[in-house]
Structures are given as C-alpha cells and as structure tokens.
Amino acid sequence: MKIQRERVSDEIPTASMADIAFLLIIYFMVTTTFAATRGLDFSLPKDDQDNTTIVDKEESVLIEIQPGGVLVVDxxxxxxxxxxxxLKPxxxxxxxxxxxIRPxxxxxxxxMVDVFDELRQAQEKIGVEVKNVSIPTQREIDMFWY
Amino acid sequence: MKLKARGTQNTMIPTASMADIAFLLIIFFMVTINFEVDKTTVGLPTTQLRFEIPKKAAYISIIQSGQIRVSSGEEISVPVPGPENVLSFAVDVVANNPGKPFVLKADKNVPYRYVDSVIDALKQARAEVIYLLSEQDKLEEGADG
Structure with missing residues (x-):
C-alpha cells in the first residue's frame, strides 16, 4: 500500500493579515474625532504692579455688551x-x-467673542490695528474702576 | 508530435499587497489622530479669525449650565466644583509649566459671569495667553467682498 505524505507548506500564511489591518482601520475611523483646535488668542497682561497701566475711562473707548447682544459704545x-x-478716526x-470690552x-x-473677533480684524477692515484691547474682570472693575 | 499541455489560468485575485495598503492607512490614522483631552460637547462661538492652538495646552471647558471641567493637557478633563478651584488648578499648571497656554472652551450661550471668573482666575495665576476656542464663521451669503 502506498502511503501519501502530507505536504507541509513553507509559506507564512498572510491571508488574514489584510483582515486584521482593515479591522484596525475601522477602529481608528470610528474612534477618530475631528477636534476644533483653533481659536482666538488673547494675551493676558502681566500681573506686575509696577508696569500695570491704569487706563482712564475717559481716555478709552468703552464697549458694553448687554444681554441679548445689545452693544453700547461710549x-x-x-x-x-x-x-x-x-473707532477708525x-x-x-x-x-x-x-x-x-465690558460684557x-x-x-x-x-x-463677547464676536466683538473681540471684530476688533482683531481692524487691520484688514479699516487699515488700522486696535493694539490695546482689554477685557477687565469683575474683580478688577470693583478694585480699579473709577 | 506531442502537444504541450495548456497552462492553467490562475483565477485568484492577488491580495498580497492588500495588507501593505491597509497598514499604510493605519499609519496615516495613527500619525494624524488627535486625542481630545476634553470631550465636552459645547456650542462654540464662531469667529472669522482662528489661530492654531499649541499641542498640550491646558483646557478649561464651561458648558451652558456653568459646569466647569479642567485638564492640564496631559490627561482627560475632570469636573471642578467651582471657579475657586480653577485658580488652584491654574496656579499648579503655571508653576509646573510657566508660559503654558490655556484653552477656554466655553458654550456661546453661557452667561459671561462664568467666563469672567475663569479669566480672573487665569489672570491671578499669571497665565500668559488664553485661546478662545471657536469654530469657523461662515461668510454671509450675498455679502459683498
């Protein structure tokens, strides 16, 4: 009787590799969230008593923001x-x-963001930059507003 | 004359390169994936100007009800009981990493008093820059220019 020997393949089975890879892709596609990673930058003044500029209310332009978005300027x-x-002249x-800006x-x-965004675009819209924007907090208003 | 046997046609679709393509896609996703430290859902304000926020910035989020969450940028954000806790958080962040930017992710409809208390805490903690997270403002239809 002739006994047939089983042939052992000398190849590494890679057929399932694509399945695994596509499963990983699906995982990444499902878990990826497109985060908003942009915004308006706002530099805070240095908390330095010697260099803090006290702005006189009369010398400045005061933009008040009321509930509902009503704007009162000076x-x-x-x-x-x-x-x-x-502001241009x-x-x-x-x-x-x-x-x-005083909301x-x-x-x-x-x-408040709308007003700040508008002021930041002054250079493009009216050709003059608004260099000095401040948004005092309620604590600062209570302490320094006169 | 002995005729040569015809060669059998291979009916298999070559899939050897499939794995290569798939792994290239995986590498693309791994490189571009951005793990959010704060997954709070808020209605962000829209702005026409938007600047790229540096990676690893500290996050402070405020939802419409006034609930505040904080993250130093290294771990998932956690809720804090009140604005006074934001000050201690910001002081820690600035002490460990002076000059680290803060991102304010606040709902556009949140009353300003919550934002005011957070900005005040950041000023007291001597933070240098805040990014007001926003979405791109769409140009009005029919607007000139």
Whole structure:
C-alpha cells in the first residue's frame, strides 16, 4: 500500500493579515474625532504692579455688551458692523487708544467673542490695528474702576 | 508530435499587497489622530479669525449650565466644583509649566459671569495667553467682498 505524505507548506500564511489591518482601520475611523483646535488668542497682561497701566475711562473707548447682544459704545447703541468705523478716526489720531470690552455678567459669552473677533480684524477692515484691547474682570472693575 | 499541455489560468485575485495598503492607512490614522483631552460637547462661538492652538495646552471647558471641567493637557478633563478651584488648578499648571497656554472652551450661550471668573482666575495665576476656542464663521451669503 502506498502511503501519501502530507505536504507541509513553507509559506507564512498572510491571508488574514489584510483582515486584521482593515479591522484596525475601522477602529481608528470610528474612534477618530475631528477636534476644533483653533481659536482666538488673547494675551493676558502681566500681573506686575509696577508696569500695570491704569487706563482712564475717559481716555478709552468703552464697549458694553448687554444681554441679548445689545452693544453700547461710549454710551451709544451701535451695531457690531459699525464699531470699527466709529473707532477708525480715534485710532488714526491715537494708534494706542485703549478699547475696553465690558460684557454684562448675564450677557452671553458668544457676543463677547464676536466683538473681540471684530476688533482683531481692524487691520484688514479699516487699515488700522486696535493694539490695546482689554477685557477687565469683575474683580478688577470693583478694585480699579473709577 | 506531442502537444504541450495548456497552462492553467490562475483565477485568484492577488491580495498580497492588500495588507501593505491597509497598514499604510493605519499609519496615516495613527500619525494624524488627535486625542481630545476634553470631550465636552459645547456650542462654540464662531469667529472669522482662528489661530492654531499649541499641542498640550491646558483646557478649561464651561458648558451652558456653568459646569466647569479642567485638564492640564496631559490627561482627560475632570469636573471642578467651582471657579475657586480653577485658580488652584491654574496656579499648579503655571508653576509646573510657566508660559503654558490655556484653552477656554466655553458654550456661546453661557452667561459671561462664568467666563469672567475663569479669566480672573487665569489672570491671578499669571497665565500668559488664553485661546478662545471657536469654530469657523461662515461668510454671509450675498455679502459683498
């Protein structure tokens, strides 16, 4: 009787490699989230008593933000789109004119960002940069506002 | 004359390169994947100007109800009971890594008093820069220019 020997393959089985790899791809595709990783930068003043500039309220432009997004600039109600036009002659006379953003404690945060974004675009929109923007906190207002 | 036997046609689809393609895709995903330290869902404000936030920045998120979560950028964010805890967190971060940027991820509808308390804490902790996380503002349809 002739006994047939079983032939042993000398190849490494790689057929399932693609399956494993595609499973890994599916895992990465499902778990990947496209995070928002951009935003507006806002440099904080150095907490240095000697170099802190006290801005006189009368010398600056005060932008108040009320709940609902109502903007009051130097006591006058104004639209977001017209703020830069209002600021232009003042900034041309004094490029370091301080601009203070003062949101109401109950105003929505989004409106503060809208105003800050608008001021940051001054260079492109009116050709003059707003160099001096400050957003005092309630504690600072209580301490220094006069 | 002895005729040569016809060669049999191979009916298999060559899949040897499939694994190579798949592993290339895996490498792409591994390189581009961005692990979020803060998975809080908030309605971000929209801005026209947006700048790239440095990696490993510390995160402070505020949801609409005022709940605050913090992360030093190394681990998943954790909730904190109140704004006073943000100050101690920020002081720790600045002490360990002076100049580290902070990212403020706040809901656009959150009352400003919550944001005010966080900014005040960061000022007191001597943080240098805050990034106000935002989404890209779409240009208005029909707008000039």
């Amino acid at each position: 006591g006058k109600a104004m639209q977001l789109e017209t703020i830069l036009e209002y 003042k900034l041309e006379r004094n490029p370091n004119k301080p601009v203070i 109401d404690q109950e105003a929505e945060y989004g409106y």
